[in-house]
Amino acid sequence: MPVRLYLNNVGKSFTMHLQGGTIIPVVDKVEFSVNTGECVVLGGPSGAGKSSILKMIYGNYRCDQGQILVTIDDEIINVADAEPRKVLQLREDTIGYVSQFLRTIPRVSAEDVVAEPLIAQGESEDNAVKKARSLLARLNVPERLWTLPPATFSGGEQQRVNIARGFIAHYPILLLDEPTASLDAANRAVVVRLVQEKKEQGVAMVGILHDQDVREEIADRIIDVTAFAADAAA
Amino acid sequence: MNTIQSDEPLLQVHNVTRYYGDRVGCLDVSFDLWPGEVLAIVGESGSGKTTLLNCLSTRLAPTAGAIEYRMRDGAMRNLYQLTEAERRLLMRTDWGFVHQNAADGLRMNVSAGANVGERLMAVGQRHYGNIRSTADDWLGRVEIESDRIDDDPRSFSGGMRQRLQIARNLVTHPRLVFMDEPTGGLDVSVQARLLDLLRRLVSDLGLSVVIVTHDLAVARLLSHRIMVMRQGYVIEAGLTDQVLDDPREPYSQLLVSSILQV
Ligand SMILES: Nc1ncnc2c1ncn2[C@@H]1O[C@H](COP(=O)(O)OP(=O)(O)OP(=O)(O)O)[C@@H](O)[C@H]1O
Ligand SMILES: Nc1ncnc2c1ncn2[C@@H]1O[C@H](COP(=O)(O)OP(=O)(O)OP(=O)(O)O)[C@@H](O)[C@H]1O
Ligand SMILES: [Mg+2]
Ligand SMILES: [Mg+2]
Numbered sequence: 001m002p003v004r005l006y007l008n009n010v011g012k013s014f015t016m017h018l019q020g021g022t023i024i025p026v027v028d029k030v031e032f033s034v035n036t037g038e039c040v041v042l043g044g045p046s047g048a049g050k051s052s053i054l055k056m057i058y059g060n061y062r063c064d065q066g067q068i069l070v071t072i073d074d075e076i077i078n079v080a081d082a083e084p085r086k087v088l089q090l091r092e093d094t095i096g097y098v099s100q101f102l103r104t105i106p107r108v109s110a111e112d113v114v115a116e117p118l119i120a121q122g123e124s125e126d127n128a129v130k131k132a133r134s135l136l137a138r139l140n141v142p143e144r145l146w147t148l149p150p151a152t153f154s155g156g157e158q159q160r161v162n163i164a165r166g167f168i169a170h171y172p173i174l175l176l177d178e179p180t181a182s183l184d185a186a187n188r189a190v191v192v193r194l195v196q197e198k199k200e201q202g203v204a205m206v207g208i209l210h211d212q213d214v215r216e217e218i219a220d221r222i223i224d225v226t227a228f229a230a231d232a233a234a
Numbered sequence: 235m236n237t238i239q240s241d242e243p244l245l246q247v248h249n250v251t252r253y254y255g256d257r258v259g260c261l262d263v264s265f266d267l268w269p270g271e272v273l274a275i276v277g278e279s280g281s282g283k284t285t286l287l288n289c290l291s292t293r294l295a296p297t298a299g300a301i302e303y304r305m306r307d308g309a310m311r312n313l314y315q316l317t318e319a320e321r322r323l324l325m326r327t328d329w330g331f332v333h334q335n336a337a338d339g340l341r342m343n344v345s346a347g348a349n350v351g352e353r354l355m356a357v358g359q360r361h362y363g364n365i366r367s368t369a370d371d372w373l374g375r376v377e378i379e380s381d382r383i384d385d386d387p388r389s390f391s392g393g394m395r396q397r398l399q400i401a402r403n404l405v406t407h408p409r410l411v412f413m414d415e416p417t418g419g420l421d422v423s424v425q426a427r428l429l430d431l432l433r434r435l436v437s438d439l440g441l442s443v444v445i446v447t448h449d450l451a452v453a454r455l456l457s458h459r460i461m462v463m464r465q466g467y468v469i470e471a472g473l474t475d476q477v478l479d480d481p482r483e484p485y486s487q488l489l490v491s492s493i494l495q496v
Contacts, residue, residue: 061480084473085268
């Protein structure tokens with residue numbers, strides 16, 4: 001299986017200028033790769049830097065050091081130094097991201113929120129909305145909610161809208177930040193099936209999953225992020 | 235917020251500086267704007283945002299620096315070397331400018347329909363019926379009822395005026411739109427509606443936009459890229475969510491931390 005994603009010597013810290021320039025070291029010398037069709041789970045205690053690693057891969061956090069290499073066909077792109085518009089293009093067609101919380105957009109209905117990434121990839125609005133509905137149905141989001149904006153939904157309902165949005169389109173790389181955190185067992189099982197389908201399609205996934213049962217079912221490998229702990233004196 | 239991939243920038247800004255006497259407006263600003271890209275300019279009051287926007291839109295000549303724009307024929311032209319006629323044509327057809335105060339961008343004593351139709355006449359349309367039906371169509375797109383087409387904007391609410399101003403600007407299918415605090419001074423619920431409308435129009439029409447806003451939520455929702463200005467300089471620039479979630483400069487951190495959540 002070819003390598004899809006490779007993190008090479010990645011380092012990250014935050015400088016808090018409003019707190020007298022305190023430096024918060026997060027991770028150092030992060031090194032791992034993810035193959036197509038593989039799901040790698042990042043483990044480690046709260047604050048270890050798991051989400052920060054995902055956010056660097058997505059280009060949401062800056063990567064201070066090292067390289068984040070994405071290989072698509074013959075092209076290798078280093079997210080760590082890509083131009084903003086290159087990062088935006090990667091987010092449109094290459095890297096998907098299911099964040100922990102849905103960022104709601106005023107006045108946009110749940111089904112349109114879900115359909116949007118597929119439309120951005122060139123799918124017709126009709127087909128995209130059809131697929132959005134079928135995913136919302138699979139995730140047991142009540143049909144009466146589909147045409148409403150998710151701002152007033154419960155935490156679990158928003159999370160499922162968020163998952164549907166993350167899974168609707170095909171991305172060669174998919175990042176999952178605790179997608180099952182506020183779901184019941186039945187919906188966790190749906191997510192496990194969705195992840196398995198992505199694996200069969202050759203998607204390379206990096207996930208953060210606290211549920212032991214979900215983790216055991218989908219993780220091909222677990223990487224302990226504490227191994228990349230940055231030296232506090234650095 | 236779809237991205238449009240094009241190999242050539244629409245606008246290239248080189249070291250633009252503007253002084254008012256010995257007072258600083260903006261200093262040494264350089265950036266490229268790409269087709270379909272929305273760039274937000276944020277920063278404290280007096281940091282030079284409006285000055286920069288006015289320099290870009292040829293409303294205010296820079297003290298130093300150059301601005302190049304890709305004309306419809308593909309040629310890159312220095313904006314301050316265009317003839318007055320070329321410049322006016324650009325402003326009437328290829329560009330839009332949305333003011334914070336709608337009264338600055340509208341003609342308050344002519345009807346809503348005429349406000350929109352006027353821009354079409356400026357680009358050479360003469361057929362009254364077509365102009366009226368296009369104007370009507372655009373009023374619909376900005377959610378103004380057809381039966382208001384003959385009313386003048388003095389009778390409109392602030393939100394409606396702002397939507398009318400947007401219709402007036404977009405009716406000629408400009409490629410580049412400048413906006414200075416388009417949601418400023420509106421109620422929060424009115425702002426949300428306007429924002430949603432802007433977001434859709436910008437993405438449907440593939441517009442390039444330079445938008446000045448003090449509202450980071452507006453920047454987050456609409457823009458691909460953000461520039462933070464302070465004391466005339468651009469102190470930080472990058473992908474919008476990166477600058478908002480992982481700001482590097484002390485002033486950017488202060489700006490992001492002073493609002494609850496965006
Ligand atoms: N935007 C930020 N600005 C400053 N510090 C941050 C920022 N994001 C994360 N951190 C810090 O970086 C460290 C790692 O955080 P991160 O969110 O990556 O941890 P995590 O392993 O995902 O934890 P959890 O399991 O609690 O989600 C923490 O000390 C956190 O406070
Ligand atoms: N016509 C003018 N004559 C003299 N000084 C001016 C003029 N216009 C702006 N300035 C000054 O230039 C600086 C930048 O002003 P500008 O209007 O560009 O700020 P801004 O960032 O748009 O602020 P705001 O957020 O308050 O609109 C300020 O110090 C301002 O006082
Ligand atoms: Mg986390
Ligand atoms: Mg201003």
